[in-house]
Amino acid sequence: xxxxxxxxxxxxxxCLRCVSECSFGAIEKGTDRSLVxxxxxxxxxQRCVSFCPTGAIYIMEDENRxxxxxxxxxxxxxxxxxxxxxxxxxxxxxxASGKSVPIYFDxxxxxxxxxTNPSIDPLREPMETAVFLGQRPEGIQRDQNGNIVxxxxxHLELKxxxxxxxxxxxxxxxxxxxxxxxxxxxxxxxxNTGEGGLHESLYPYKExxxxxxxxxxxxxxxxxxxxxxxxxxxxxxxxxxxxxxxLTGKKIIGDVSKTRMVPEGLDAISPAPHHDIYSIEDLAQLxxxxxxxxxxxxPVIVKAAAVHNIAPIASGIARSGADIISxxxxxxxxxxxxxxxxxxxxxxxxxxxxxxxxxxREERIRDRVSIIASGGIRNSSDAVKAIALGxxxxxxxxxxxxxxxxxxxASCHTGRCAWGLATQDPVLTGRLDPxxxxxxxxxxxxxxxxxxxxxxxxxxxxxIEALKGNRLALRGVDLNAKELEVLGIGYAGE
Amino acid sequence: xxxxxxxxxxxxxxxxxxxxxxxxxxxxxAIKKSIAVMHNRxxxxxxxxxxxxxxxxxxxxxxxxxxxxxxxxxxxxxRFLDKRFDIINLSKxxxxxxxxxxxxxxxxxxxxxxxxxxxxxxxxxxxxxxxRATIRIxxxxxxxxxxxxxxxxxxxxxxxxxxDVADFYRIEEYEGYSWTAHGRYxxxxxxxxxxxxxxxxxxxxxxxxxxxSSYDANRRAVEMYGYSCxxxxxxxxxxxxLDYLTRKQGLSLKECSEVIAAPFWTTISxxxxxxxxxxxxxxxxxxxFLITGPFSILVGFRGGMMALNDRLKLRSLVAAxxxxxxxxxxxxxAIRVIEENPDRIWAPRGGEAVIVTxxxxxxR
Numbered sequence: 001x002x003x004x005x006x007x008x009x010x011x012x013x014x015c016l017r018c019v020s021e022c023s024f025g026a027i028e029k030g031t032d033r034s035l036v037x038x039x040x041x042x043x044x045x046q047r048c049v050s051f052c053p054t055g056a057i058y059i060m061e062d063e064n065r066x067x068x069x070x071x072x073x074x075x076x077x078x079x080x081x082x083x084x085x086x087x088x089x090x091x092x093x094x095x096a097s098g099k100s101v102p103i104y105f106d107x108x109x110x111x112x113x114x115x116t117n118p119s120i121d122p123l124r125e126p127m128e129t130a131v132f133l134g135q136r137p138e139g140i141q142r143d144q145n146g147n148i149v150x151x152x153x154x155h156l157e158l159k160x161x162x163x164x165x166x167x168x169x170x171x172x173x174x175x176x177x178x179x180x181x182x183x184x185x186x187x188x189x190x191x192n193t194g195e196g197g198l199h200e201s202l203y204p205y206k207e208x209x210x211x212x213x214x215x216x217x218x219x220x221x222x223x224x225x226x227x228x229x230x231x232x233x234x235x236x237x238x239x240x241x242x243x244x245x246x247l248t249g250k251k252i253i254g255d256v257s258k259t260r261m262v263p264e265g266l267d268a269i270s271p272a273p274h275h276d277i278y279s280i281e282d283l284a285q286l287x288x289x290x291x292x293x294x295x296x297x298x299p300v301i302v303k304a305a306a307v308h309n310i311a312p313i314a315s316g317i318a319r320s321g322a323d324i325i326s327x328x329x330x331x332x333x334x335x336x337x338x339x340x341x342x343x344x345x346x347x348x349x350x351x352x353x354x355x356x357x358x359x360x361r362e363e364r365i366r367d368r369v370s371i372i373a374s375g376g377i378r379n380s381s382d383a384v385k386a387i388a389l390g391x392x393x394x395x396x397x398x399x400x401x402x403x404x405x406x407x408x409x410a411s412c413h414t415g416r417c418a419w420g421l422a423t424q425d426p427v428l429t430g431r432l433d434p435x436x437x438x439x440x441x442x443x444x445x446x447x448x449x450x451x452x453x454x455x456x457x458x459x460x461x462x463x464i465e466a467l468k469g470n471r472l473a474l475r476g477v478d479l480n481a482k483e484l485e486v487l488g489i490g491y492a493g494e
Numbered sequence: 495x496x497x498x499x500x501x502x503x504x505x506x507x508x509x510x511x512x513x514x515x516x517x518x519x520x521x522x523x524a525i526k527k528s529i530a531v532m533h534n535r536x537x538x539x540x541x542x543x544x545x546x547x548x549x550x551x552x553x554x555x556x557x558x559x560x561x562x563x564x565x566x567x568x569x570x571x572x573r574f575l576d577k578r579f580d581i582i583n584l585s586k587x588x589x590x591x592x593x594x595x596x597x598x599x600x601x602x603x604x605x606x607x608x609x610x611x612x613x614x615x616x617x618x619x620x621x622x623x624x625x626r627a628t629i630r631i632x633x634x635x636x637x638x639x640x641x642x643x644x645x646x647x648x649x650x651x652x653x654x655x656x657x658d659v660a661d662f663y664r665i666e667e668y669e670g671y672s673w674t675a676h677g678r679y680x681x682x683x684x685x686x687x688x689x690x691x692x693x694x695x696x697x698x699x700x701x702x703x704x705x706x707s708s709y710d711a712n713r714r715a716v717e718m719y720g721y722s723c724x725x726x727x728x729x730x731x732x733x734x735x736l737d738y739l740t741r742k743q744g745l746s747l748k749e750c751s752e753v754i755a756a757p758f759w760t761t762i763s764x765x766x767x768x769x770x771x772x773x774x775x776x777x778x779x780x781x782x783f784l785i786t787g788p789f790s791i792l793v794g795f796r797g798g799m800m801a802l803n804d805r806l807k808l809r810s811l812v813a814a815x816x817x818x819x820x821x822x823x824x825x826x827x828a829i830r831v832i833e834e835n836p837d838r839i840w841a842p843r844g845g846e847a848v849i850v851t852x853x854x855x856x857x858r
Binding site for chain 2: 113116117118120125126128130132136137139140142147148150152155361364366367459460461462463465466467468469470471472473
């Protein structure tokens with residue numbers, strides 16, 4: 001079913017670079033160095049466009065359209081035809097594409113200081129972006145001499161409020177993991193293994209690694225849990241709340257099989273729920289089990305998808321002994337998810353943070369836990385807005401992949417990623433140089449951090465903790481009264 | 495137009511303070527003279543004074559200064575108080591009519607003590623019992639506003655220039671060992687007396703010059719601990735934070751200063767191990783109470799006074815000493831006008847708290 005059309009102009013020198021770059025079989029060599037285009041296989045990943053030395057290739061939306069009416073749009077018809085042909089569940093990847101669901105970040109405007117207090121120049125004055133994530137006790141303790149005793153449980157220390165989201169080895173390549181780990185180390189932040197275990201070659205990055213324990217328990221063993229700065233229990237994912245995972249046997253080869261502790265060629269299936277967590281008290285037991293296994297030296301994160309009752313869920317998590325709550329919103333990415341789930345389940349992260357932060361404050365336990373927000377953070381101002389709504393830090397997945405070359409063609413589930421990210425094909429994974437990749441990730445996060453400092457300085461705020469939950473820094477436009485109420489902000493001009 | 499409490503109003507200001515370390519009680523004349531020098535730092539929309547040691551004959555009772563907008567509010571509040579406290583004495587606060595102060599509410603003063611059996615049943619100490627009662631009055635009785643509620647102290651504030659407020663309240667007739675003053679320059683005209691400074695809870699009073707950029711982060715944090723910020727002013731939130739940190743968390747005022755005007759991480763990193771650990775702990779433990787943006791504050795408390803600037807020193811604050819008397823002010827001129835030749839005069843660094851207390855032998 002054709003969606004794009006590949007064209008070339010007269011500047012083509014028939015070098016066939018596009019043929020070797022295309023991993024989807026959309027461009028093939030014909031006779032006499034001519035090019036044969038299989039338009040229906042093109043995913044618009046832009047690999048050929050990026051590598052064409054003469055700029056001769058164009059990927060266009062196909063001008064032939066299905067006839068649409070006011071109810072059935074192009075995609076609806078395409079999907080019906082595909083399902084009628086295959087009888088299958090539609091697969092998708094990356095984040096949700098519900099076009100009529102607002103991106104609230106775009107409707108929030110930030111404040112700046114004028115006259116009554118001074119803005120601060122981050123080039124001349126210190127501007128602090130360090131964040132500490134973890135539990136806080138209810139009160140201080142003093143020893144017999146009256147000195148304060150350090151009774152803080154273990155914390156994560158981030159030099160910038162941006163971390164990398166969980167993406168599993170299997171869903172993405174080892175080279176991506178290497179790039180993320182090295183970048184996290186250099187940036188003084190954290191990367192997250194996702195549910196596919198931790199490759200032994202990455203053990204040296206332990207101080208900057210968050211290891212994940214998901215429902216499939218892939219690659220979970222004592223060493224794994226202790227080769228990390230924190231452990232994350234994954235309950236849900238924004239792209240597919242309520243749904244497990246399925247890594248096809250084709251990808252369970254070599255080191256992926258070894259790292260996941262799943263026999264080669266066998267599908268790796270993460271059940272929808274954790275079968276030892278059917279209720280909140282079960283979660284508390286798992287949290288404590290992990291703390292036992294790691295001798296209470298590491299914070300435990302619980303990650304949940306933003307769903308309708310995320311506020312009480314977060315409250316339950318906060319009381320389960322978890323140190324940090326990670327909330328993944330409606331637009332959070334995935335390597336593969338049923339399309340209907342991705343596009344129709346869950347709520348946007350902006351509303352989720354606002355609701356959770358408010359609820360935890362009403363219950364007077366907001367200071368007890370930290371909140372990480374993720375799911376559609378595209379730039380530094382999204383991060384600032386998420387923090388002003390009430391998050392302690394944000395994590396980025398799709399944005400990090402973009403820094404490594406991803407062009408968001410949303411074909412991760414095919415395993416043919418032309419940029420060598422969401423694939424295990426050794427020819428393709430070799431396309432990412434982990435060192436160069438790490439440098440690009442470092443650049444990206446440093447650039448965002450500079451922008452965050454600039455924005456904070458403009459607001460007269462010189463430390464990121466003074467931005468957290470500072471909702472007066474935000475005003476809304478194009479929002480109704482209910483949306484403003486949930487977000488806990490005023491309208492612009494108010 | 496919305497009044498203070500319905501909308502957040504920023505303001506610039508002048509502050510001044512006098513503290514007699516030997517416990518010597520002085521009249522309000524000096525502080526009036528000092529704050530009057532900084533007339534043009536305020537705009538006639540708010541002025542006030544806090545004084546300590548002014549009610550020696552009632553020093554064991556909580557002194558409540560209350561504004562009422564109507565007799566009905568007074569009656570309701572008095573019924574409320576009567577149920578919970580023994581009212582030892584009540585009277586109107588004497589004022590002097592002046593054309594420059596208008597729209598005065600009813601201003602009453604009560605000396606009270608919690609009813610012993612209710613206090614016992616509440617399982618609270620008398621400070622917490624009293625502070626909850628006053629927060630409840632401010633929160634739920636329309637037209638009633640508790641201006642101050644500490645022991646042997648009181649707050650006198652109004653809409654007007656501070657020197658006129660001083661005349662209005664006849665503060666030259668009070669004698670205290672510690673005085674703070676405030677002249678306000680709000681950016682609109684709320685015309686509500688409660689919005690003036692000092693702001694106070696129990697023995698703690700705060701006068702503040704500045705506009706904090708961390709306001710909503712701080713407000714939402716302190717509201718978790720049972721405070722309700724009705725005025726939407728920086729000063730109110732600073733007062734509640736200090737009350738929470740000192741009374742409920744047991745921090746010293748110096749430690750409080752290391753929380754609200756915490757040293758930068760780069761500064762902490764060059765301290766010795768012990769100090770590094772202590773300062774890091776305070777920042778991590780109480781990160782929601784870090785105050786950013788410009789402020790200079792004078793915090794009055796029983797037997798002492800603290801002056802503190804924000805960590806970048808974005809507001810002026812001068813300190814001086816002469817014998818047993820310590821002076822603080824937004825401007826040096828306001829000190830020189832009452833003490834021409836201080837022994838020492840200096841500008842405290844950003845984030846560096848100057849804390850003075852009564853000398854032990856003063857017998858208080």
